[in-house]
Amino acid sequence: MTAPQRIGPYAVERLLGVGSFATVWLGYDAVLDARVAIKVLAENWSHDLRVRERFLDEARLLRRLEHERLIRVHTVGELPDGRPYAVLAWADRGSLRDRLATGEIPAPTALRLLGEVCAGVAVLHRHGVVHRDLTPGNVLFRSTGPDAPEAVLIADLGLAKALATASGLTARAGTPGYMAPEQDDPGAVVDTRADVYGLGRLGVRLLAADPSGTHPARPDSPHAPRIRLRDGLPPGIAAVLARATAYDPADRYSDAAALHAALARASDPVREPADLVAASARRRPAPRRARRSLLTGVAVVTAVAVGQVAAEPGGTGSVRSVGGTYTTGPLTVALPPGWSATGTTWAGQYSADGEPEPGLVMSPRPRRWAADARLPGAFVGLSAATAARTTPAGFLAERTHGDCAPAPARTTQQAGVEWTVVRYVCDQGRPQIVESAALHPGGPALVYVQIAPPPGSGPDFVDTLLAGVRLR
Template identity: 60%
Template sequence: MPVTAPARIGPYRVERLLGTGSFATVWLGHDPALDCPVAIKVLAENWSHDLRVRERFLDEARLLRRLAHERLVPVHAVGELPDGRPYAVLAWADGGSLRDRLARGPLPVSDAVALLDQIAAGVAVLHRHGVVHRDLTPGNILFRSRPRAGSGSGSGAGGEQVLVADLGLAKALAVSSGLTAPAGTPGYMAPEQDDPRAVVDTRADVFGLGRLALRLLGDAPADPVGPPPAGPPSAGPPPGHPGASPAPPPRLRDGVPAEVAAVLHRATALRPADRYPDAAAFRAALARAVAAASGGAHPDRPRPRVDRSPAPPQRTGRRFVTAGAGLLAFAALATTSGDAGPGRPGQPHAMTAVSGPITVTLPAGWRATGTGWAGQYGDDGDLEPALVISPDPGRWATDPRVPGAFVGLSPSLARRTTPQGYLAERPHADCVAAPVRRTRQGAADWVVAAFTCPSGRPLIVEAAGLAPGRAGLLYAQVVPPEGGGDGFVDALLGGVRLG
């Protein structure tokens, strides 16, 4: 179904659609104050009521605004539509994306190596500020005409700036919760990003840079699929394990210097410890390799390839989590029953809300509303059961002063992950994490992660557990009322029952 263009978004006139994704739509607009074109990124309607998705959307804009670097996409402003959806106003990348350019054919080797240097410089900016991008793909590398005011160090050939974009998966390294989020794009994400127990740091972006390089300089015309193979099934431990077999050298185009190929081989090592420590180290190694390879020879002059072995086969039987996948959306259609009670969750005679097999005892004055767990479908094709409860459910998603909670049950999630693994997909970038704790309440043994945040909602609690009898994974996101803490959260979790 085509997307209907709005006439205006805030004060900006909408010109045309630039693109759509799983979580946002991007429009080309006109800024009347600056008299220039802008890109307006709007959160998708089906995700608008999810606090996690809204927070991640706004985190990206805040992060880009805070860093304000010429190698990163500039953010002019943020706003909110009448329906409560946030939007971010970004500089328009009039030169399109690297994905667009590669679709027209391969770049000359010398141009590709120079571009790789510029991309690494942009990622190095993030690393200097303690941020890991975690989703470096051709679609996230943009080109913008250089401003007339000056060239700037972020400018590439042809009067363009090379910009790193789409930080929706980026996570401040300083935020340590003991949980990591397996997220990224298959073919570009590091092996450890698919392991909820692994630590994801700057070396994951080094792997992403190496895989971008393979797309720019490799023999294969299409995007790489999965990490380089670790050898035949009998080779031993899985990729990323200390005993795993090393990946074979990458297969590159004629004209790629052997010294550059060696840098890419190290960057795409399966073990993080075998890679360069960060993007700055990768960039320095690339520069040394180019200098060593030049020796008076032009980079495009044919040189021996490092390896002529068959191209890596497509990996199968492995679960990949695509960019942003697994983020919940919700709305819950609930019926209420019972008598009004004293107001603590779990107390006898309190009001209850029901969705499918889930029954939740409501705190005093709280209500339930919605239509099920948006984006989560059961084997029957119907939405999996969920509830949104709050003193004012309609305002909970948009007003940080309103407490509330989301409670959902998903058999499908229980088949693909664990409670701790599911919470690992939900880091809160600018918040301080309390130690993860476990508690037995009501229907499950819960894993609970609490985050104290400097803006917006001061406290957000994520909890997950396995329902009895393998009924599914129970998930709760709680914003307690002022003064509410672990006691309130535990009482609410204790009021979650399965019928």
């Protein structure tokens, strides 16, 4: 293949890779004195409007998400022959496929790396996107500074599709060996569990003693695949990978966040690889200091979860004056001194008739709380749909935080309601995030409270706030 001398304003230095739909070149931006990766739609697909749109969708999606765990897009352009190209950040340290080609990665490093990949995919899932093609070639590395750890990036979202429209594809999408079984069925609904399968197969490649001998279970097999781990890995990891690669999507973890949380529990030598509800039921005393698992960041990056998980305003409730109580729909809360509240809806949560489920935000400045990590505050949401699919502890197991260390789950009885509570201590952003959930004592609904406590406050502040939540 003859390299072009220039693509748009960029001088082309060399070929980086060739895929089914695109060619990637290393380019040089003379204005910024920086190298970039330039992805050009393959000539043999330039006539296919569907493929062209998929190519551009990837650039739009990356631009919209703009996250440190995803490859970043700088701009798009068009060649004189009409083919589109996308200018991306250059992953100067290659791909996971490159590294595996040179030999096995040390087991503890491979486990940490799998956690990083889960965290990146969880960013997509949190925004309602399924990747559909998670392979070693789509995991990239980029240097971040002489004394800083390299960044692990998720790339090649050309097959990604919003979950709302991720069914009924007419083209087979994915890579054999990593592609979920349902992706072979044009009529199947492909959701986040397909990515869980791909992550599980990636985990098998990284962590199994004999990856080539570990095959996915077939529907006619009554047993999950038996996975023999490499030396130096916690034995509970095998069961996590077996569940992630189950043939039936219903038998897998719900998304990358849940898989990452399971890996964190299984890799922790102190706590058993059990659900948070089991840990809570045993009421084990908290250790003298939080221990990190082998996985960096313990669980999934959900940013400060108020903005992504909970507090995306969907209603028009006005801000209540400081002090006293605040009521919106079936929710009433007692406001801490100096706090006010505003009604909202619980983003992404819908009732059986399709209506948004209720929520509220309270803080000294409730409309700024999600964006300002310096502000304490809380989100309160009520969901019948969530109660129908999981328990309070199971729900909290899905709401984990990257770069944060969790304390053991605890239970507390407040105003006749039994709450499950998990506190996270974080190295960046908000220093502390508390996740709590309970069942509505008067009906089939789950109430969720996410709290960013004021600096220096302890469990008493959390328990007092929970005691002030009233439900109709």
